[in-house]
Structures are given as structure tokens and as C-alpha cells.
Amino acid sequence: MLPSTYEAKKYEDKIYKIWEDSGFFKADVNSDKEPFTISMPPPNATGVLHLGHAVMLAIEDILIRHRRMKGYEALWLPGTDHAAIATESVVIKNLKNEEGIANPRSLGREKLVKRIAEYVKKSQGTIRSQIRKIGASCDWSREKYTMDQSLNRCVNEVFKKMFNDKLIYKAERVVNWDVSLQTTISDDEVEYIEKESILYTFEYLSAKQTGGEPIFVATSRPETKLGDTALAVHPDDNRYKHLVGQTFDVVWPGGQEIKVTIIADHTVDRKFGTGVVGITPFHSKTDYEMWQRHKDKIKSKPIQVINEDGKITDNVKSYVGMTAEECRNEFVEGLRKEGKLKSEKKYIQQLSISYRSKKPIEPLPKLQWFIDVNKEVVEWNNKKMSLKQIMQEVVRKKEIQIIPDRFEKIYFNWIDNLQDWCISRQIWWGHRIPVWYKENKTYVDIQPPKEQGWEQDTDTLDTWFSSALWTWSTLVDTKLTKDFSISLEDILKNSPEFQKFHPTHVMETGYDIIFFWIARMILMTTYSIKQIPFKTVYLHGLIRTREGKKMSKSDPKTCIDPLNIIEQYGADALRMSMVIGNTPGNDMRLYEEKIRGYRNFTNKLWNASRFVLTILEEKKITNEQPIKQENLSDSDQWILNKLNLTIKTADKNLMEYKISDTGQLLYNFLWNDFCDWYLELSKGPKQNPAVLYHVLKNILILLHPITPYVTEEIWSHLPGQKNMLIKTNYPAPDKREYNGLSTEKIINVITKIRQLRAENKIEPARKIPITIFGHEHLETLKENKSEILRLARVSELTLEEKGEKLSNASTEVVNGIEIFIPLEGLVDTKKEKERLTKEISNLENYLKSLKAKLSNTKFTDNAPAEIVKGEKKKMKEAEEKLEKMKEQLAQF
RNA sequence: GGGCGAUUAGCUCAGUUGGCUAGAGCGCAGCAUUGACGUUGCUGAGGUCAGUGGUUCGACUCCACUAUCGCCCACCA
Numbered sequence A: 001m002l003p004s005t006y007e008a009k010k011y012e013d014k015i016y017k018i019w020e021d022s023g024f025f026k027a028d029v030n031s032d033k034e035p036f037t038i039s040m041p042p043p044n045a046t047g048v049l050h051l052g053h054a055v056m057l058a059i060e061d062i063l064i065r066h067r068r069m070k071g072y073e074a075l076w077l078p079g080t081d082h083a084a085i086a087t088e089s090v091v092i093k094n095l096k097n098e099e100g101i102a103n104p105r106s107l108g109r110e111k112l113v114k115r116i117a118e119y120v121k122k123s124q125g126t127i128r129s130q131i132r133k134i135g136a137s138c139d140w141s142r143e144k145y146t147m148d149q150s151l152n153r154c155v156n157e158v159f160k161k162m163f164n165d166k167l168i169y170k171a172e173r174v175v176n177w178d179v180s181l182q183t184t185i186s187d188d189e190v191e192y193i194e195k196e197s198i199l200y201t202f203e204y205l206s207a208k209q210t211g212g213e214p215i216f217v218a219t220s221r222p223e224t225k226l227g228d229t230a231l232a233v234h235p236d237d238n239r240y241k242h243l244v245g246q247t248f249d250v251v252w253p254g255g256q257e258i259k260v261t262i263i264a265d266h267t268v269d270r271k272f273g274t275g276v277v278g279i280t281p282f283h284s285k286t287d288y289e290m291w292q293r294h295k296d297k298i299k300s301k302p303i304q305v306i307n308e309d310g311k312i313t314d315n316v317k318s319y320v321g322m323t324a325e326e327c328r329n330e331f332v333e334g335l336r337k338e339g340k341l342k343s344e345k346k347y348i349q350q351l352s353i354s355y356r357s358k359k360p361i362e363p364l365p366k367l368q369w370f371i372d373v374n375k376e377v378v379e380w381n382n383k384k385m386s387l388k389q390i391m392q393e394v395v396r397k398k399e400i401q402i403i404p405d406r407f408e409k410i411y412f413n414w415i416d417n418l419q420d421w422c423i424s425r426q427i428w429w430g431h432r433i434p435v436w437y438k439e440n441k442t443y444v445d446i447q448p449p450k451e452q453g454w455e456q457d458t459d460t461l462d463t464w465f466s467s468a469l470w471t472w473s474t475l476v477d478t479k480l481t482k483d484f485s486i487s488l489e490d491i492l493k494n495s496p497e498f499q500k501f502h503p504t505h506v507m508e509t510g511y512d513i514i515f516f517w518i519a520r521m522i523l524m525t526t527y528s529i530k531q532i533p534f535k536t537v538y539l540h541g542l543i544r545t546r547e548g549k550k551m552s553k554s555d556p557k558t559c560i561d562p563l564n565i566i567e568q569y570g571a572d573a574l575r576m577s578m579v580i581g582n583t584p585g586n587d588m589r590l591y592e593e594k595i596r597g598y599r600n601f602t603n604k605l606w607n608a609s610r611f612v613l614t615i616l617e618e619k620k621i622t623n624e625q626p627i628k629q630e631n632l633s634d635s636d637q638w639i640l641n642k643l644n645l646t647i648k649t650a651d652k653n654l655m656e657y658k659i660s661d662t663g664q665l666l667y668n669f670l671w672n673d674f675c676d677w678y679l680e681l682s683k684g685p686k687q688n689p690a691v692l693y694h695v696l697k698n699i700l701i702l703l704h705p706i707t708p709y710v711t712e713e714i715w716s717h718l719p720g721q722k723n724m725l726i727k728t729n730y731p732a733p734d735k736r737e738y739n740g741l742s743t744e745k746i747i748n749v750i751t752k753i754r755q756l757r758a759e760n761k762i763e764p765a766r767k768i769p770i771t772i773f774g775h776e777h778l779e780t781l782k783e784n785k786s787e788i789l790r791l792a793r794v795s796e797l798t799l800e801e802k803g804e805k806l807s808n809a810s811t812e813v814v815n816g817i818e819i820f821i822p823l824e825g826l827v828d829t830k831k832e833k834e835r836l837t838k839e840i841s842n843l844e845n846y847l848k849s850l851k852a853k854l855s856n857t858k859f860t861d862n863a864p865a866e867i868v869k870g871e872k873k874k875m876k877e878a879e880e881k882l883e884k885m886k887e888q889l890a891q892f
Numbered sequence B: 001g002g003g004c005g006a007u008u009a010g011c012u013c014a015g016u017u018g019g020c021u022a023g024a025g026c027g028c029a030g031c032a033u034u035g036a037c038g039u040u041g042c043u044g045a046g047g048u049c050a051g052u053g054g055u056u057c058g059a060c061u062c063c064a065c066u067a068u069c070g071c072c073c074a075c076c077a
Helices: A008-022 A051-069 A084-099 A109-134 A149-164 A222-227 A285-297 A324-337 A387-396 A406-417 A463-467 A488-493 A496-501 A511-529 A562-569 A571-579 A592-618 A634-655 A659-682 A689-703 A708-715 A741-759 A775-783 A785-791 A829-855 A857-862 A865-890
Strands: A035-039 A073-077 A168-178 A183-185 A190-205 A215-219 A230-233 A247-251 A257-264 A277-279 A341-354 A361-371 A378-380 A383-385 A401-403 A435-438 A441-444 A504-510 A534-540 A768-773 A794-800 A809-814 A817-822
Touching (some): A008 A562, A008 A708, A035 A051, A051 A073, A051 A534, A149 A463, A215 A277, A257 A285, A285 A361, A378 A511, A401 A406, A463 A511, A511 A534, A562 A571, A634 A659, A634 A741, A659 A785, A741 A809, A775 A785
Parallel strands (some): A401 A534
């Protein structure tokens, strides 16, 4: 006998261990079954589980368990990410704070990397055990880490291939420099915030110099003007047209001397500021590009004003060593003194900050590695394409489907704006760039050169470079990757896992990393192995607080900790609450009452099962019984019919990734159909243990992907089931036809009686006599007399085919069945009369609108026959009901 | 500046090719009847589907515009 409440805590860890030890999570590479693969988005190796992970794990686990039960060879491959910058900066911080090492880099590369690796090893276990807590049925035997040797091999292979195809190149560009982290970051890692700052307008060229009006320039960063090489104006701007092409000498406060050439460029906005832009090629990407376009006309060479530490370089002697901000203040002060400062206006600036450090970005000229996204050298479908074009092609041709599809637009828009991807990082933790230098020679390969004296490039690769290969670099044979004489192509050819499980089927992740990761996977994988990485992209939304705010780790009040929730309510309840009401691409609010509601659901399931198990025990049933058609009552047929429909819909929904709908459907089936009606009806003489067993069994199977723990635990108590639920086959709908129509009517009659009782304030405890005129349903009513007596609390039930309407009775009509509750001593007749009158008037209005509709020839001519038929039926029913109710009213 | 999403009951949300007198859960109100469940049962109240106009026999659903909120993208210095 089960305890009367389900306490998740008692069972979950135990069940997970049995699952894992039994090897049920392991996919068999040699099986003949059709594969179904999900690559788990690897959480940071040093992270802690948060709701974002929890929702990802819940959705993926549901999909995997469903497919596994359906007979697919389901592989869910887990792993962790080395999270280059994030991890390195955490360890550096720890070394500073905990060990007092002021400059951890002074340890040297080898030592620091070792320390980071140790740290990762220690903390990796945390995230692993937390993934288990959710119930994730992933294949731990195939767990990967982005820094594994095999993945490193793939990274190097791809780098080399791209280098040989001239898709990877090294060049000096203005890049996004994160001063606090001391590394470049890619364009996608730059965020914009709105910040109030000051727009300074000052005299750049005097009236004397121009021989007419002086030229003013507006800028929020005056200090960069110390490195200007040009002034840009719009080609059609009549104010400045005559000056284009001329070069002027400018002496800034402090003595810095520069030469600026006036150039004309269409990108200049005549209306902003003074319509003149100072061009500082080395401290602004746009300026750099403009300088490139007009290089040959511009007399002076660009200079770097600000260095990697955000300080003024010795190119500007007067301010050298100052921070940019100090320099700005001094410089503006100098302008003011010289009487050149015209105005200082507050305005809202789009400030670029680093996604990692949240500190401002300093655009700096640097020699870096890039991936060329426009070069058309990639073979795809017998065409030469650029990386951009491939990315567009596979989505446009529906080789990859994105759910929800509106994200396709966002994806295409991103590609349209995409520029070459800066992949080198000046940190030590990560895949080191496989390039070696000696004197002025460069060597690129998957292994260091044999010869002495070569120095490896000091940079590492953007962490997304290795993540971009994740779907397949995790499937290559790790023995083969150690043999450097085998080509990547041959490694892939001879890796059974890769051959069976790639391309993967679903990539499920938050929409916030569509560019960082989804797009990069598509780009890198299609290019490097000529396969798409996945067929479907399922993007879930972010979990928000009840108020719709982002949950932030720093604020425990707004932040729900999944582990804490699991401890209190169980993983199943958490899973359900994250999945029901969560539609792809939309954010969802989560709060404790909601989770509690689903905890109640698990308890409901537990108790319904407890009840059924008691009956089975009583009846000494130790095995699943065949369902015999001839023994089925109408209510048996009713529930079997509903079950069939539920099986069909649930399966269809899951195949279409409609997870929320599936959850809702099963919730209703268990609670409303099975518990509220079928179990209640089973408490009478028509109890059928075989059907109870059958329906419960199927409920457990259907719910298992969503609530794996509670269903598995109950399953272990189901007599005669030898295998674990996790490995049980998903049900196919029963081919037999079931009826169950009388039960539908009986339910309606019982509900109506309950309503009448409640409306007339007849206490539930009080049993009352009732008269029913069944008309053509008399037989059905007779068969179900005991159910009506019991479930509607009726003391005496008079069943007639038809007869004289009872006077002074509360009455209703449902399915043509007339119900009378004699009012003698029970009911306020005046109120009852009012109620009837009101209902009749409602019904009349309803009829009126139906009649109007049906007499409209435009409707009858144009609407589908089915609809018209439906409306006619409605009208007929309403008319019949109206007639009966009018007769009843006449009795008062 | 461009694009996207949201707006349905007090709250959180469903509503799938346009066709049930618009649904659920929670909350609220009233009442409690257990072969299991008070983490329960029964019943009820509560909605001009953001607004305006259009298409249609018919619009929560499609189109246009407006409003409010949110997000993404973009080289306004």
C-alpha cells in the first residue's frame, strides 16, 4: 500500500540511480532502430544549474524519453563547455582574492592554464550532479567536454582547412577591445546600453583657415580627436562642398599637431551635430572603414591615441599616461580656455559594452585572426558559396527548420549584417591557435612543426569556435583522433557514432544564443563536414519572474533556485511548471504557486494510482488482464475512447514539438476524465479492474516523459510489470471502436442535478427525491440509476418516459432529458420562477441569432455544408429545450 | 532608423489553416458527499478578446492604422 501523499524527495535520487546503473540512457550504436539525436547545449563547466538550464533539460528530456519509448535509438549527448573568458576570469579573480596573487598572469602560461584546468575538474562535478537532479536521461557514457583531445583535434582540423581555403586570415583591423578582460571580443559579444553623456561641440577649423565660416565638430569623445586624420562631410552639403579635398593643420590644446583632410562621404548625416565628422581611424570601426575608402586622398597617417589599458599613448605627448577620461577633461578644459568650446549638451548615447565584463568597449587597431564570411569558396549543392550564403541556403531550403519560424527572419537579418568574425582571443584558457612562427615564416597544421625554433601563436580561439562544432566533434571516434596520420574525412567515415547519429535531429536552446551558437554551428558544420548540424531548431523562451522581470542570480528574491524547488516540490513538479504554458520563442513567468499546482498534480496521480492498486490487490490481480469487449460497460467504453484520443493527440503533439499542449492534455485527462468521472463511476457495481489497470498503465506511460520520477515509482507497484517504465513501449491507439455515449449523457444529467441543487441551496448532505422524464433515453437512465443516485445524492429516483410536468419543481432539460426536483419544503419557488424566466429569455435570444443566421441565404450558400448542418442542429436542440422549459414554467 | 513579439476573467496563460452562447489553472465566493487524494470534492460569480476602420455570410483569429509594454538589429559622430 502506498503512503497517502507522494513525497518526491524519497524516491527521485534512488530512481535516477537505478536508471543510470541499468544503462537505459545509453544509446546503442549498433542497433537497427532509427536514430534520434539531441546534442545537449553544454553548460559552462564551472557553472551552477539555473532555470535556463532546467527548462532546456526538461524539454530535451521529454523529447528524448518520448522517442526512446517510441522505439527510436535515442541519443542525448551531454557535456560541458570550457567557457573560455568566463572561466579564466573567475579563476584569475580567485587567485587574486584567495591567494593574494596580484597578477596571476605572472605565473606564466603553463601554470595558469594548469590551475584553471584543475578548477574546472573540481567544479565540473557540480553541474553534472545537478543535471541528474532534473531527471535528465542523457547518455553519460558519451559525455564530452569542449577541451577534450578529440574536440581539440576537430578544432585544429577545421582551422587548418579554413586557413587553406583562405577563409581564415590574419589582418589588422579595428576590433572590440575589452579593457578589463584584456582581450578582443567578436561583434556579437558587444551589447549596447543607453547612457547619458555629453556631446561637445567645438571649433575645429577657424574662419581664418577656411577663409569663410569656421568649422565646428560635435563629439562625445573629444580625446579621440587627437588622432584625427580627416573631416568628413556629406557630398551634397553646400556648407562644406567647397572645402572637400583640402588639408588643414590643426594644433590642439597641449600642442598636439595633426593634419586633417576634408573628405566627402554619403554615410555622413547632414542633420546630426554640425554635419561634420572627425575621422579617427584607429578608435572607431566606422571611421576606420571611411578612412579605408578615402585613404589615398588623406594626407596624414592614422595614429593610435589610446592603448590596451585605456590610457593615452606616447603618440600624444601632452596627455601621455592619462586615462581616456582624464584626457577628455583636460582636453575640453584646454578648448574652453582657448575659447573654442561652443557647447556641451546632454544626450543619450548608445554605449557599447562587453557582453562578458559589462564594461565599455574600446575600439582599437589590432592584428587578429578573422573568418571571412563573404568569400565564395565553399562547395554546397554543387555551387560555390560563401559562408553567409550557405547559412541562408540551408534555412531557406528548409533543410533546417526553426521553431518558431518567425526567428528565421531574425536569423536572416543577422546574416545580412554579418561581418568577418574575429576569432582570436588574448586569453590563455581555450584552444590555442594552431599556427607557429619562425622568423617571418608561418606554419599552420594540426600538430606543431617537428623542427626546433618555432613559436606558437599566443592567442586562443573564441569559445564559440569549438562550440560551433559540437554536434559532430562529440561523435568522432576518440581513438582515431589521436592518430594524426588519418584525415578528418577518414575519421568521420570511420566513426560509427558519427555515421549513425549525425546530423542530429533537434537543437533545443534559448533564443538568446541564436547568433552566438545556432548560426555558428550552421556555418561551421555545413562548411567543414558538408552536413547540416541539425534538422530542427527549437528555441525556448526565457524564464521570468512573476512580474515579468529577468531573474538575476544576484537577487535571490527574484531568482528561483531549481535545486531548492526540487527539494521542496520534486523534479516532476518543476518540469511540468516549466513546460506547460511555455510556447517556443516566448518568455514565460514562473512562480511558486504554479509549481505547487503541479506538485498537487503529481500527488493526484499518486492517489489515483493508490486507489486503483488497492482494487487490484483486493481482486487479487497480479497481471495485466486482456480487455474483453463483451465485458465492457458504457463507462468503460467512454474512458477507453477518451484514452485512445489522448494517446493519438499526445503523440502527435510531441512529434510536432507541442510540449505544452501535451502536458495540458494529459493533466486534463487524468484529473477530469479519469479521476473525477471514471474512478467515481468505478466505485459502483460496474467496476472493471482490467480497464482500471489498462487506463492507469497508459496514463503512466503517456506521462512518463514529462513526469518521469513519479510515474516510474508508481509503475514499480503495478503488478506484473517486469521492466522499468523508462524502457516501456509508447502505446499505439486501440484499433477497436468504443462507444461511451450514454456515459456522456449520464455525466450531463448528474452535473445538471448538482447545479440545480447548488442553485437552490440544497445542502449536499441532504438526499432528495427526483423525477426524470427520459424520453428516448429512458433505458440508458435505467441502466445507470445507481450512478445517478450515488453521484448526485438522490434518495429516490423516479424514471418515466414522459408525463405530466411536475408543478412547483426546480427543473432543467439536458439532451432532451427533463429533470424535476420537487420543491415542497426545499426551494424558494419565486426564485426558481425567476431563474427559469431568465434562462428562457437567454435561450430565446440565442435562438434568435441562430435563426437570423440560418435565414440569411448568404450564409447558407457560402458556408460549408458541415457548418450549416451544425447550426441547424443547434437550433433544433435549442427549440426543443425551449419548448420543454416553457411548459415547465407554466406549472408555476 | 529598421524589424519582431505581446495586449483575452482579479493574476498567469491557452485558443493550430476564419465557423461551439470564448476556455484552463490559480485566486475569489458558497457548500462539503472519501473504497484514493483537504496537496481533496461539488457548484458559482467574473470577459465590448487594447482601440479604430476594413475584408467576409461570419473575425479573438485575416488586413491597415493607433496606443501601451517588451525584445532584437543598425556605422548618427
